[in-house]
Amino acid sequence: xxMKPFPMNLNFKTGExxxxxxxxxxxxxxxxxxxLDSEAERRILEKDDPLIYSFSxxxxxxxxxxxxxxxxxxxxxxxxxxxxxxxxxxxxxxxTSEMYLGLEGEGCLLMQTVxxxxxxxxxxxxxxxxxxxxxxxxxxxxxxxxxxxxxxxxGDAGHNYGDIEKTGFLKILIERNGKPLLIDNPRWKK
Amino acid sequence: xxMKPFPMNLNFKTGExxxxxxxxxxxxxxxxxxxLDSEAERRILEKDDPLIYSFSxxxxxxxxxxxxxxxxxxxxxxxxxxxxxxxxxxxxxxxTSEMYLGLEGEGCLLMQTVxxxxxxxxxxxxxxxxxxxxxxxxxxxxxxxxxxxxxxxxGDAGHNYGDIEKTGFLKILIERNGKPLLIDNPRWKK
Numbered sequence: 328x329x330m331k332p333f334p335m336n337l338n339f340k341t342g343e344x345x346x347x348x349x350x351x352x353x354x355x356x357x358x359x360x361x362x363l364d365s366e367a368e369r370r371i372l373e374k375d376d377p378l379i380y381s382f383s384x385x386x387x388x389x390x391x392x393x394x395x396x397x398x399x400x401x402x403x404x405x406x407x408x409x410x411x412x413x414x415x416x417x418x419x420x421x422x423t424s425e426m427y428l429g430l431e432g433e434g435c436l437l438m439q440t441v442x443x444x445x446x447x448x449x450x451x452x453x454x455x456x457x458x459x460x461x462x463x464x465x466x467x468x469x470x471x472x473x474x475x476x477x478x479x480x481x482g483d484a485g486h487n488y489g490d491i492e493k494t495g496f497l498k499i500l501i502e503r504n505g506k507p508l509l510i511d512n513p514r515w516k517k
Numbered sequence: 518x519x520m521k522p523f524p525m526n527l528n529f530k531t532g533e534x535x536x537x538x539x540x541x542x543x544x545x546x547x548x549x550x551x552x553l554d555s556e557a558e559r560r561i562l563e564k565d566d567p568l569i570y571s572f573s574x575x576x577x578x579x580x581x582x583x584x585x586x587x588x589x590x591x592x593x594x595x596x597x598x599x600x601x602x603x604x605x606x607x608x609x610x611x612x613t614s615e616m617y618l619g620l621e622g623e624g625c626l627l628m629q630t631v632x633x634x635x636x637x638x639x640x641x642x643x644x645x646x647x648x649x650x651x652x653x654x655x656x657x658x659x660x661x662x663x664x665x666x667x668x669x670x671x672g673d674a675g676h677n678y679g680d681i682e683k684t685g686f687l688k689i690l691i692e693r694n695g696k697p698l699l700i701d702n703p704r705w706k707k
Contacts (some may be wrong), residue, residue, distance in 0.1 A: 436522075
């Protein structure tokens with residue numbers, strides 16, 4: 328018997344997962360070059376370093392057969408016209424899935440494969456999104472309140488942020504006339 | 518690219534997962550011999566065959582790297598003094614975990630290993646229970662309203678109901694003076 332069962336508590340309104348072992352913070356300075364409008368990024372960073380998102384995880388074995396559990400909060404806001412978002416990643420073991428459950432706020436899940444396929448899913452409280460193997464994924468807060476979601480993925484999935492950092496995402500989500508609009512990313516390279 | 522991403526909707530109040538591919542029903546006649554009080558079981562079945570629980574699943578590949586997603590509703594009630602419960606199972610691939618999230622009502626998660634270890638966790642809305650590899654698990658509705666929960670587990674975990682059917686659970690959950698009480702199962706055999 329390797330490990331004992333345990334409970335946690337998930338607050339559906341705040342996304343707080345307690346107890347958790349690790350809360351990670353991503354400020355704008357941690358995401359340099361990821362937003363399209365580098366001039367807006369530079370201007371904001373001159374006077375401030377806003378919190379873009381945070382996520383809390385339970386530390387579980389990174390082994391096949393286990394699961395990983397996390398909650399993420401993306402704070403509302405934009406860098407230029409582009410909504411706050413997560414860095415986005417493929418899994419280090421690319422043939423693994425992920426399940427997202429929307430808890431609060433409004434968002435959009437952007438997904439792509441290395442072959443250049445692209446899909447997006449609008450996420451509201453109660454939306455369950457299934458991300459099959461091989462799809463890189465990024466979450467975007469398209470609302471004016473914190474956007475909170477719960478994630479479960481295989482224990483040995485791991486994170487590969489580097490490939491997304493190199494290519495960017497195929498499409499980016501900007502605000503146009505007060506509404507989200509998905510546009511081609513002029514900087515994307517396959 | 519093996520499969521495209523897709524959304525579903527989880528109703529936090531009813532547990533309804535839409536669209537789903539399969540809704541399974543377990544009536545008392547499907548669980549013969551699982552409740553301790555066989556006389557109560559016989560009396561009830563003479564005039565009725567109550568619905569004990571139902572669960573809805575999305576059909577996903579039973580493959581390593583994928584996940585399985587399901588919601589379960591256990592209807593309130595007792596057979597004799599014993600609360601309505603699920604059949605309970607080990608995973609066919611025993612070294613796999615499961616994550617449960619309580620959505621509505623009150624319940625208790627009973628877990629055991631084949632070596633005879635036992636654990637229980639009280640589940641309320643927002644409780645996240647992590648069931649590590651090798652722990653067989655059964656859910657029990659200890660309340661007076663439907664008890665609803667959401668589950669995610671590895672794609673290749675599978676179900677092994679047979680071993681629990683042979684041994685029963687180490688402990689059973691009965692109502693005593695209006696409250697849940699965990700007692701040794703006199704019929705349990707290692």
